[in-house]
Amino acid sequence: METINYQNFRIEAENICVDYNGKVALYDANLRLKPGQICGLVGMNGAGKTTFFNALTGFVNISKGKIRINGESVRSAQKDQAIAYVPQNEGIDSQFPISVWDVVMMGRYGSMNIFRCPRESDVQAVKDAIKRVDLTDHISTPIGNLSGGQRKRTFLARAIAQRASILLLDEPFSGVDIRTEKLISELFIQFKNEGKTILLSTHDMIHVREFCDLVLLINKTVVAYGETSEVFTPENITTTFGGISPDSLFGPES
Amino acid sequence: MELCSFLTLDSFIKDPLTHDFMRKALLMSSLVAAVCGFLSSYLTLKGWALMGDAVSHSVMPGVVVAYALGLPFSLGAFIFGVGSVALIGFIKQKSRVKEDTVIGLVFTGFFALGIVLVSKIKSNIDLHSILFGSPLGISLSDVKQTIFISLLVVILLSIFRKDLMLYCFDPRHAKTVGINVFFLHYLLLTCLSLAAVVGLQSVGIILVVAMLITPGATAYLLTDKFDNMTVISVLSAIISSLIGIYVSFWFDLETGGSIVLAQTFIFLFAFLFAPRYGIFKLKKLFVGYK
Numbered sequence A: 001m002e003t004i005n006y007q008n009f010r011i012e013a014e015n016i017c018v019d020y021n022g023k024v025a026l027y028d029a030n031l032r033l034k035p036g037q038i039c040g041l042v043g044m045n046g047a048g049k050t051t052f053f054n055a056l057t058g059f060v061n062i063s064k065g066k067i068r069i070n071g072e073s074v075r076s077a078q079k080d081q082a083i084a085y086v087p088q089n090e091g092i093d094s095q096f097p098i099s100v101w102d103v104v105m106m107g108r109y110g111s112m113n114i115f116r117c118p119r120e121s122d123v124q125a126v127k128d129a130i131k132r133v134d135l136t137d138h139i140s141t142p143i144g145n146l147s148g149g150q151r152k153r154t155f156l157a158r159a160i161a162q163r164a165s166i167l168l169l170d171e172p173f174s175g176v177d178i179r180t181e182k183l184i185s186e187l188f189i190q191f192k193n194e195g196k197t198i199l200l201s202t203h204d205m206i207h208v209r210e211f212c213d214l215v216l217l218i219n220k221t222v223v224a225y226g227e228t229s230e231v232f233t234p235e236n237i238t239t240t241f242g243g244i245s246p247d248s249l250f251g252p253e254s
Numbered sequence B: 001m002e003l004c005s006f007l008t009l010d011s012f013i014k015d016p017l018t019h020d021f022m023r024k025a026l027l028m029s030s031l032v033a034a035v036c037g038f039l040s041s042y043l044t045l046k047g048w049a050l051m052g053d054a055v056s057h058s059v060m061p062g063v064v065v066a067y068a069l070g071l072p073f074s075l076g077a078f079i080f081g082v083g084s085v086a087l088i089g090f091i092k093q094k095s096r097v098k099e100d101t102v103i104g105l106v107f108t109g110f111f112a113l114g115i116v117l118v119s120k121i122k123s124n125i126d127l128h129s130i131l132f133g134s135p136l137g138i139s140l141s142d143v144k145q146t147i148f149i150s151l152l153v154v155i156l157l158s159i160f161r162k163d164l165m166l167y168c169f170d171p172r173h174a175k176t177v178g179i180n181v182f183f184l185h186y187l188l189l190t191c192l193s194l195a196a197v198v199g200l201q202s203v204g205i206i207l208v209v210a211m212l213i214t215p216g217a218t219a220y221l222l223t224d225k226f227d228n229m230t231v232i233s234v235l236s237a238i239i240s241s242l243i244g245i246y247v248s249f250w251f252d253l254e255t256g257g258s259i260v261l262a263q264t265f266i267f268l269f270a271f272l273f274a275p276r277y278g279i280f281k282l283k284k285l286f287v288g289y290k
Helices: A049-057 A074-079 A100-111 A120-132 A148-162 A178-193 A205-211 A234-240 A246-250 B009-018 B020-046 B049-069 B073-094 B099-120 B127-132 B140-159 B161-169 B171-176 B181-203 B208-222 B226-251 B255-273 B282-287
Strands: A011-020 A023-033 A038-042 A064-069 A083-086 A166-170 A197-201 A214-219 A221-227
Touching (some): A011 A049, A023 A049, A023 A064, A023 A197, A038 A049, A049 A074, A049 A083, A049 A197, A064 A074, A083 B171, A100 A120, A148 A178, A178 A197, A178 A205, A214 A234, B009 B226, B020 B049, B020 B140, B020 B161, B020 B181, B049 B073, B049 B099, B049 B127, B049 B208, B073 B140, B073 B181, B140 B161, B140 B181, B161 B171, B161 B181, B171 B181, B181 B208, B181 B255
Parallel strands (some): A023 A221, A166 A197
Antiparallel strands (some): A011 A023, A011 A064, A214 A221
């Protein structure tokens, strides 16, 4: 296991812009994250959260700016299996004819040979990952027969099996049961202690306060970024959500 | 005379095999069906049914031009097949017209161009065999070409089987772990064009899309495992081809139509009686309601 230098940046995004055929989705966005940091990504629908993720994974090209992952280009980060993406439940075809095992094994594809034949180490990594998300009893269950929470855990297991140092999670807590929510939050603490870097998008204010060291508020560009305690203020949230007060968005804060 | 001879199942199956053209048709159609069936799993899961329709119709002018220039018709078909997809992508990107409209617009345009070309170019192109297929009248050079293309597609699909599955399921993850998604996209398109080319010999341009989607749809209703889906898809495609050709032989029916109808009936059977996803859930009939 390589030693982690906690002073080096895992993610460095400098003034990045993304546009789709001339339509700007994200502009002048900056983000810097170190190992062991958990950052919440908060914004309205269409504020560019998914675009931000897509830029970091290299799924869309940035039109301006610079992204360094572990000090390298996005391309080498892909080759190094540095980033894992955990999609929203809505973002995947739950009727696709594959099992939990198959999905988690996909986390290993990037480090296999061209025929994607699993080696002993791949099989072990998949087994371990499935155990960590408590799905061992469902190892050969088709994903269509899983609950929303179980499906979320399957994709989390895929990210674990990939052994990525950076986890990007799109709405990890939406549509999951209490048990899954508890398990995911426990895993977050473990990931943090392992020195992984986590960027998660969420609509839930409580989750931001509970897990996130840092918060990135965006609305096409960065509205505010910093320590959650300093930045996650009602004023900033109101600006992020286009003038709507946080009370009407999330209900009165306790 | 015919009625007497197919009183026994034995002669129903064996008699057509005494004809050289029937043996060739059965073999070639099975091969073509296997290729299309293999690809079919991917197309149905990727949601490319309409794309399959577009590509298969768009190859028409390519086939005509190739015939006129004395080139292998697969080459012309391939160029126009991939070209149509590129054009669809281009128009979609540069205009506000919705994708399904663009697809419909482009492939009918290409198809119309093909029909016009056939009427203009003086040659011995048999419009009927292009439109409706002619598995019984397949020539030797066509046989060689079909075998070559079929093997090529099967090898490509076999090598990239798992990557293509991942690409259909979660392209974003594929990209994130450094897999070349751009390559896989065009690989699938290439295989689609090639399969359309060989498929059109069996059932013709108009119906070839059925070869590319029906077996996959049938298999999708019967299993929850990707590998099983591929096997079922290939088998159902081959069986449909054999049934179609036999039935067309004995009852003197259009062969291409018979093959596709056989596929449709197998799909309907799965739709009604598939153990888990059928309307009547065959399992329940045997096991009883819980």
